[in-house]
Every structure is written in C-alpha cells, then in structure tokens.
C-alpha cells in the first residue's frame with residue numbers, strides 16, 4: 588500500500604499481524620522510566636520542516652516505509668504498560684515522528700486512553716497544519732488535556748520556509764491557537780524550535796503572542812526547543828547550532844524580561860520517575876528473530892522476538908523475506924528500543 592503523502596509504502600500494524608508495539612522508536616509506545624508514556628500511532632507528516640530531526644514528510648530522503656497502528660492494538664499495549672507502572676497520574680503523550688493530526692483515528696485513540704483510570708493527562712505534539720475548529724472540538728470532547736503547538740515563526744513567508752511547505756498557513760494556525768485558549772478546556776503550550784540565524788527575532792515575538800492569547804492555563808505557556816542536528820535528520824545550510832550554555836542564557840534573559848518560566852523541568856509537568864520496563868535482551872545477545880516487515884530507514888528490516896520489535900540495521904538487501912527466522916546480535920537496548928545486526932554478518 589502507498590502512503591497518502593508520498594510514494595513510500597505504509598505498513599498497517601494491528602491484531603492480525605501482531606507486530607509488537609514495544610521495541611521500535613517510530614511506532615507503538617515508549618517508556619523512558621517515568622509516569623509519561625509516549626504513544627506513537629503513525630509516522631506520517633504533511634510538512635517537510637527544514638530542521639526535522641526525523642526526516643519526515645513528503646521531502647523525506649531516507650525513509651523507506653511509514654507505519655500506522657490500529658487504535659485498539661495500541662491501547663491494549665498502552666493499558667498493559669500503565670498497569671505495570673501502577674500509578675494513577677500517567678501522562679499519555681502522543682508525540683510521533685511525524686504529526687499526530689494525520690492519524691484519522693486520533694479522537695478514538697484519545698477517547699480510549701481517557702477511559703483508562705490511570706491516565707490523568709493526554710497531550711499531543713503538533714505543528715497544527717491540519718487543525719480546524721471542528722477537529723479541536725472533537726479532540727476536546729475525546730478528552731485531550733493539552734496541545735503542544737510548534738509555531739516557529741509568526742511571519743507567513745518564514746513560516747512557510749521553515750516548514751518546507753508552501754501551503755502552510757501560519758495566520759490560520761494563530762487563529763486556531765486563540766480558539767484553543769478561548770473556546771475550549773484544552774491547554775495550549777507553544778513549542779517553537781529555535782533555529783539560530785533563521786528565526787532568532789521570531790522567538791520573542793512568539794513569547795509575546797503566547798502571553799497575549801493566554802496560553803498555559805495549567806502548565807507553562809512555552810516550551811522553547813533548541814535546534815539539534817541529528818544524524819538522519821534534515822539540516823538547514825549554514826546553521827550552527829547554539830551551545831546549551833548560550834541557549835539557557837537566552838532563556839533566562841527572556842524569563843526576566845517577560846516574567847515567565849522558560850527553563851522547564853519535568854516537575855513543571857508533574858513528571859517523575861516510575862519503575863521502567865526491564866529490557867528483554869542484553870547488548871551482544873544473539874537472538875533468533877522473525878522478519879515482519881520493511882524497516883523505517885534505508886538498510887533496515889524489522890523483526891520480532893520475545894514480544895518485542897527489533898530494528899535490524901546495515902542490511903545489504905532491500906526486500907525483507909517476511910516470515911523467515913534469522914539470527915541477529917543486539918547492539919542497542921536503551922528504553923526497550925532494540926537495534927540489532929545480522930549475525931553472522933552476511934558480507
């Protein structure tokens with residue numbers, strides 16, 4: 588099947604193919620040892636931001652496949668993890684390696700997450716390109732608590748440039764930001780990505796905009812993000828990333844100027860440590876895994892073993908022999924996200 592936004596194939600993940608929802612960075616759920624559980628239902632994105640760390644959207648060069656997870660399958664995995672965590676104030680954070688508004692089951696997913704009594708907060712991370720008043724109302728009715736909205740410039744031309752998308756309409760997104768604050772119970776946090784030398788002057792303007800419209804009813808109104816070049820992400824030309832020192836220095840200056848908190852900590856969102864899921868594979872462990880599909884990036888396949896998905900990297904063949912069992916060696920297991928290589932090496 589071909590994806591809606593480009594010609595990459597997309598893989599549906601559901602109860603039929605039973606691809607495990609723990610183990611992959613791009614889909615399923617991720618536990619980093621706190622009361623926040625990341626929920627990743629889809630990898631699609633309609634934009635092609637020039638700084639995108641996950642190389643998402645129509646202009647992607649490295650992605651070889653996109654994934655979409657059925658909500659029932661996703662929620663069953665989420666509920667098991669929530670039960671294991673055992674606390675009653677879990678935040679389900681739908682953050683994806685694309686934009687969650689592309690996911691057509693989003694209201695249903697939120698509704699089902701909301702039904703879990705252990706969930707206290709449901710938040711999403713979006714650039715807002717696909718928002719409308721109707722969708723916002725629908726998300727509110729489903730039980731959404733907060734939208735983290737990435738607005739990187741208030742200037743229409745610069746916003747189009749940064750999003751890599753000529754139809755991206757920042758005026759519409761601004762109006763919808765106001766609508767969220769004034770007409771719904773959903774809280775709004777503006778989360779611009781500061782790309783030095785490109786949107787330096789826009790960050791104070793975004794701070795003023797957030798304060799003017801009254802963002803941040805229960806949580807901080809802003810979460811300014813530092814541009815960080817990633818190995819497989821897009822990197823704007825001639826941009827030198829800020830050092831953390833300079834970044835925090837600027838945030839502290841703006842904190843004093845505007846009288847708000849910009850240097851954020853997990854406690855600002857009531858995020859605290861909760862027992863993590865233990866890893867099921869050790870580094871260097873040899874594992875027999877069943878190939879289940881194409882990998883997300885070039886040179887990757889995905890496989891399953893011990894109810895976890897494993898990304899096999901550096902594969903010198905393009906078409907995965909689905910259903911075949913192969914031996915792999917685990918090379919990464921942090922946060923139950925597994926990378927492996929074929930073992931022995933086929934070359």
Ligand code: SF4
Pocket residue numbers: 632633634635636638639640641642643644684685686713714750
């Ligand atoms: S930064 Fe976000 S909205 Fe922009 S292309 Fe990447 S995933 Fe999509």
